[in-house]
Amino acid sequence: MTTMTSHILVCGGTGCNSLESTRLVEQFREAVTTLGCSDDTDVVRTGCFGFCGEGPIVKILPDNTVYVRVKPEDAQEIVQSHILLGRKVERLFYKGDGDQALSDKDMEFYKKQKRIALRHCGLIDPEQIDEYIGFEGYEALGKVLTSMTPEEVCTIVKDSGLRGRGGGGFPTGLKWEITNKIPSDQKYIICNADEGDPGAFMDRSILEGDPHCVLEAMAIGGYAIGASHGIIYIRAEYPLAIKRLEIAIAQARSYGLLGTSIFGTNFAFDIEIRYGAGAFVCGEETALIHSVEGKRGEPTKKPPFPSEAGYKGKPTCVNNVETFANIAPIILQGSAWYSAIGTATSKGTKVFALASKVQNVGLVEVPMGTTLREIIFDIGGGIRHHKKFKAVQTGGPSGGVITTADLDTPIDYESLKGIGSMMGSGGMIVMDEDDCMVNIAKFYLDFTQDESCGKCTPCRVGTKRMYEILDRITKGEGTLEDLDRLEQLGRMIKDTALCGLGQTAPNPVLSTMRFFREEYLAHIVDQRCPTGSCKELSKKTYSIDASKCIGCTACARACPVDCIDGKVKKVHVIDEAICIGCNACFTACRFDAVIKP
Amino acid sequence: MIIQSLDDLKAIRDAQKVKVALRSSGDPAPDTIEITVGMDTCGLQAGARDTLRAMMEAIEAHDLHHVRLVKSGCMGHCEAEPTVLVQLPGQSPVLYGHVDSQLGRDIIEHHILGHHVLAEAIVLDTSDHDRRGR
């Protein structure tokens, strides 16, 4: 056997892939071949490292060097210099705050993280089942089938304190136990990989980086509840995840880890993939089941819960991708180990997708009970361009904004609810001083009114009316009564909508109205958008401060509609009639001469 | 192949052991022994690749999980290449010179496993700053 003395791990997640990481892998393979070290250097295409904002990421083992923003052209140099000569390519180091970090252990981004669900992401080649097995893969399944009863499996998961990561937070072991106890000739276990929350990509990354961990957990769950049939419901917009799942299922079948008499026992289990068209409501479990059945993706009322009458009317257990990703470690390391992590009511870790104005956009996994400040500022590196933090939205379109005052809340399911938001699936949209809260609320309502399935009136009509009111306010046409109307409508929709989509849709509006009421008032009373984001309101008011303008022409060159007039070294003037309020001149001016409304 | 038992699974896992050890060593435990092989032009010229490979094989043969083999640039003793730096936790590093494949294996067997230093091959022992270049 040849011995690999170096490993080049290249991120093959969707983010890095869009930045040519596929070509990068090819270049690395070519470089190790032409430079004659292909027999002792392994080039591995892994799942997501989480540090997406700095991608493509390359990690060299065993010395644990992390390179960021690596281009295909850099492959040759890395192999030549680092692999062959042991000289690190310093120009490709991550330079967060000026100081150079060499290994991921030194990077703030990884220091506070604890990786359970993402344990193999960025470590193994997701297309090689042997690598997964090398890292204890399928041992939990083997252990369960050869030495535990289904009831014991439910108990260990229950004792671990694991709760559903799809948003609801229902105890997973309990759900398994309930489904286990209902007698039926056939039962089903479904993996919910719909992930419709805008800005979230936790589930996608797990499926892309470690598909086998989901397959293994589904088989364990199938054994626990008494199902021989598993279904993965995934949106067709995730082609890479689908491809890796297909490969993984084929490999697991060829090893007999899916199929009949698994591990020589009489347990039979197989998995099929079903594709969703990417509707947010199809992530709701009853709508999802209907969609799998080939019907319209509309929710139905609960009860009956899927655990009683789900797919084809049979007891069905629906669990989220990340929930499944926690199962094997719990089986192997025990419920006590797992329940020692986290807070009193929420155990283990949670994966968050950090997005928008934060420095380190990417995927982070932290123990429950970590504060938002730690996530955004220590791990996330704070706000980009040294702007001021304004708020963070958790729970996506179902959640609310959290302000500076609550940044030190240790996060778990209950505490987030307590401060007017929710855990949701793990999307975390960070907003800075330039973001208008009315506009944010409008963005989410635009999303929900569009995604509403239309089955019940409060949601179908109500969210549309709320959107229209918000739209009016952002155009300066709102009235003070509109605020009361929003509140009234919001409360009514929450109380009367059929499914979670409608019941939570008003949250972004209600929470921004609660924390940023003055911003709403500014739009209505002063006809002014404090951040200048609402174009209609900011339109008339961009101007140039004659005492500061030095006539550098930067603004005139930046203006997309040519409404800035002025000669070199002469004071410039904005033609307000043409100005569209795009803010380009404000950004372009280095002398603070553009006055923003 | 069909996996019929946990033993079958373990067989596949064992075949992956070296790979796993190297990947996981990215996260060094406190008792990790670090061995650095100088792999700059001077080292390579003198056969550092063979040394590295021999040491890797020896580590594998003895099933050592707590040893991390790292390549580095020139360590400044070009006259004594290939050079190998052995760093046991809590001890001062020892630099060996003229390490060919055989000496590489000896370092693993005697220094790492047997805890006795190969005095005659030492270029620099930082504990007594005694230069004994050969």
Ligand SMILES: Cc1cc2nc3c(=O)[nH]c(=O)nc-3n(C[C@H](O)[C@H](O)[C@H](O)COP(=O)(O)O)c2cc1C
């Ligand atoms: C509108 C709506 C969208 C949802 N989208 C998802 C989703 O994308 N992924 C998911 O796992 N759960 C989603 N859920 C939650 C599911 O209904 C269900 O609770 C979850 O899949 C159960 O798995 P868990 O217990 O492992 O969290 C959604 C719920 C609602 C109301």
Ligand code: SF4
């Ligand atoms: S609340 Fe909205 S999404 Fe849910 S069933 Fe009613 S209309 Fe459909």
